[in-house]
Amino acid sequence: MSVLPLLDVGLALLVVAVATWTMAARDLFASVLGYVAYGLLLALVWVRLHAPDIGLTEAAVGGGVTGVLLVTAGKRLDALKAATSGAAPRLRVKILAGALSALVAGALAFVVASLPTPAPSLAPQAAAAAAGPGAGLGNPITAVLISYRAFDTMLEKIVLALAVLGIWSVGADAAWGGAPAPLRKARPDGAMVLLAQILAPIGALIGVHIFWVGADAPGGAFQGGALLAAMWMVAMMARLVEAPRIGSRALRLALISGPAVFLAVGLAGIAMAGSFFAFPPAFAKALILFIETFMVLSVAVALPMMVAGPPEGGQEP
Amino acid sequence: MxxxxxxxxxxxxxxxxxxxxxxxxxxxxxxxxxxNLVGSGVFLVFGVVARRGAAAGYAFDPVPQAMVITGIVVAFAASALAVALILRLAVASGGVSLDPQGPAGRDAGEME
Incomplete structure (x- = not known):
């Protein structure tokens, strides 16, 4: 235990240093790479806070998928030759911004250092939800997401569907129903194809595993779905598969299946268990896994479609 | 510490x-x-709240942790939408300036 505090301090310094580099880098691509490294380091900080579930999410989304999103966006901006990006603010503004940022960070640090003891906690309620009749979930976070705060989780999946709809709507009218631009225009080289052929099946298997063990161990529907989404994106980058047309019925059904099944089971709870989002004790766990299966599907489809962007073509002047 | x-x-x-x-x-x-950096900083502070709320046999309070997971997902969705809007701005105005008086002034001002 004597080395651990030193490791903590080193990790903290490293996270802040990489974050500073991300902000200071001159080049957009360099700063995106910094951000990916930052996401992975932050996942380690989460593990030290006893939050492996958040660490998995941060590594998959903060590091991986957001990195692909920003790299793809940077490449597409380059292709548009849209170089004008406004002038940097004057020195006076920068100094003011620095002072304001330092003030905010200082105030936040003060708040963190003076949090009340004993800290307020909802852990007993979460424990009750986890051990709830018939649920028997070993992972309290899954219990909170699906049972104690079920409504939040369902709305979050609706937000995903709305974001995809918003991104599609940004495309040109004439392109509606078509496919998004490929993640990579160029023909991929052999190494990328080989990587995708080997990595994607293994990654997909691990994704399903993380979802399945999420009931009792760190993991869950979102983390597993994000991994499946990443594997689909790897396959799309290697051009092994192409992005589907946004008019495809199967794609749309997969997108809304998560929130739709969740809502349907929630409504059925009124009849079967007496309240909205209540699960009948006899088969609560089976129902929870049933809902989560469709949530995995929705997440695995929504994330790549968000990265792929609006349908291509039909640019109006 | x-x-x-x-x-x-x-x-x-x-x-x-x-x-x-x-x-x-x-x-x-x-x-x-x-x-996104601001966002992850806020999540981290909330994670500290979760860690301090250890009770009922857990080393953390699961409720804030679950909310952070939801937050990360929603933050990603918002970022993806922002990227789509930025790319659209670049197509529509030939630049990505957010400055209404900038080179691509009028269009940028409208899309802001």
Whole structure:
């Protein structure tokens, strides 16, 4: 235990240093790479806070998928030759911004250092939800997401569907129903194809595993779905598969299946268990896994479609 | 100094860094990255709250942790929408300036 505090301090310094580099880098691509490294380091900080579930999410989304999103966006901006990006603010503004940022960070640090003891906690309620009749979930976070705060989780999946709809709507009218631009225009080289052929099946298997063990161990529907989404994106980058047309019925059904099944089971709870989002004790766990299966599907489809962007073509002047 | 206080201070520093980047960088994709830095700093502070709320046999309070997971997902969805809007701005105005008086003035002002 004597080395651990030193490791903590080193990790903290490293996270802040990489974050500073991300902000200071001159080049957009360099700063995106910094951000990916930052996401992975932050996942380690989460593990030290006893939050492996958040660490998995941060590594998959903060590091991986957001990195692909920003790299793809940077490449597409380059292709548009849209170089004008406004002038940097004057020195006076920068100094003011620095002072304001330092003030905010200082105030936040003060708040963190003076949090009340004993800290307020909802852990007993979460424990009750986890051990709830018939649920028997070993992972309290899954219990909170699906049972104690079920409504939040369902709305979050609706937000995903709305974001995809918003991104599609940004495309040109004439392109509606078509496919998004490929993640990579160029023909991929052999190494990328080989990587995708080997990595994607293994990654997909691990994704399903993380979802399945999420009931009792760190993991869950979102983390597993994000991994499946990443594997689909790897396959799309290697051009092994192409992005589907946004008019495809199967794609749309997969997108809304998560929130739709969740809502349907929630409504059925009124009849079967007496309240909205209540699960009948006899088969609560089976129902929870049933809902989560469709949530995995929705997440695995929504994330790549968000990265792929609006349908291509039909640019109006 | 224990691990959770240290993480809280890192969160505060990240919020400060991100806020500075959000104001100082003219490029909207850099602003978006900076905003994500602010977001992860806030999540980290909330994670400290979760760690301090250890009770009922858990080493953490599961409720804030679950909310952070939801938050990360929603933050990603918002970022993806922002990227789509930035690319559309570039197509529509030939630039990504957010400055209404900038080179691509009128269009940028309208899309802001």
């Amino acid at each position: 224990n691990a959770s206080l240290l993480a809280g201070l890192v969160g505060a520093a990240l919020v400060g860094l991100g806020l500075y980047g959000l104001i100082a960088h003219p490029h909207p994709l850099r602003k978006l990255l900076a905003f």
